[in-house]
Amino acid sequence: MYSFKLLSLALLCIVFVSACGISRKSVNYASTENARAIENGMASWYGPNFDGKLTANGEVYDMNGVTAAHRTLPFETILLVENLDNGKTVQVRINDRGPYAKDRIIDLSKGAAERVDMIGPGTARVRLYLLEGDLENSRITDIKVPTYTVQLGSYRDRSQAEKQTADISGSRVEEVSTSGETFYRVYYGTYTDPEDARKEMQRLNNMGFAGFVKQIEN
Template sequence: MISIKPVFGWVLLSALLISCSSNKPSSRYDMDQDKGPDRPVDMSHVPDAVPKVEPRTRAGNKNPYTVLGKTYYLIEDESSYKERGYASWYGEKFHGHDTSNGEVYDMYAMTAAHKTLPIPSYVRVTHLENGRSVVVRVNDRGPFHEGRIIDLSYAAAQRLGISQTGTGPVEVEIVMPGDTPPPPLKPDDRPASQADGVYLQVGAFSSRQSAQALQRKVASATGERVFISEFMAAKALYRVRIGPLANQQAVTRVRARLPEAGVYSSHVVQD
């Protein structure tokens, strides 16, 4: 048997440790700015996410939760969720690190981060300017930037055509397991700001008392008409809505006042 001298053995052990540690993802805080892959990667072949029934863990659905001093409440019934706003994307800085539900983020998979949808959820995201559409699986929280409603993986962003621009105007619509994903928007579909009967939904509760409490706070903060829309099924649902609002300027103005009522997330609905 050939013996290894202590010094050489230590060098060999150190080399092995360095080699092993280099395979682990570095801290995302080591990277100042997020970015995509170093070389162009064609994501056109990556298929849409396929909605399916999955367990929802407490770890991924803490409710409420607070980020940067703001408290967010999860949507209790996402079956009618539809919202328009701006999408962004995240890539290498978070690639290989844990998402909010403990999964590992893969920027080449069709996933997304959302502030208030249950995890996991599935949504169709449609670019309002070029008509491109993808279905993604929500498995993370974010984006926590004003005016952005969803944070897409690099793969989804490239397929939508926003990987170069960074952000883009989108419509996000829920896709429930077993449902046929809603079709992409037609080119002549009108933006929400031009449609009749535009409302902001600021909450949905199984308790009428909870809905009424939020109704009072929102009405006081905004000075707008706030009402409760009842959805009666196997379990009653009380949706707190503002409106109707005349245009996008009115929507923006009302949203700016919602933090005064402790509301930091809302979505547009049309009746």
């Protein structure tokens, strides 16, 4: 009996130590010490008016999740958001675009905002840390300034895309991978002002080339 009690106690200690190790690992992963700071500014949050609607990457928005909207960072980028007013942090995944108020750099989901205690104030001074994402190989040159292009076509066959570009002077073909598939898209121009992109789209439409303005994602 005594041996059995000792064995049980030993097993409980192992479980306890293992649990502590998992806890520490989780905290370290979400700490600011080893993360790369990429942006400082004001954060806001969005909730009920958008809950259940589609986000910019095609997901259904869950206001109680821990996601966020950013103007330029590639979808699926993982950030650590630090509330500089109270030191609290939350890890979020970028799945939407915004905010569009000039003095804001990120829109947190309601669930994320609750974790850093900014529901009441509505906004907070924050610092963004990059945890997962590849900005070095991104086409983004300034994470504060979105860039746009006019998309004129999307093909699975590169030769079809190149055939279209031959008819549109100044257009280009770019290879894009999405949902495990490869597409060859025909783009025209690069713009930081969406209105300039819309004007160019209209000019191309008047010439008989159907297209639409889209933000360059990465």
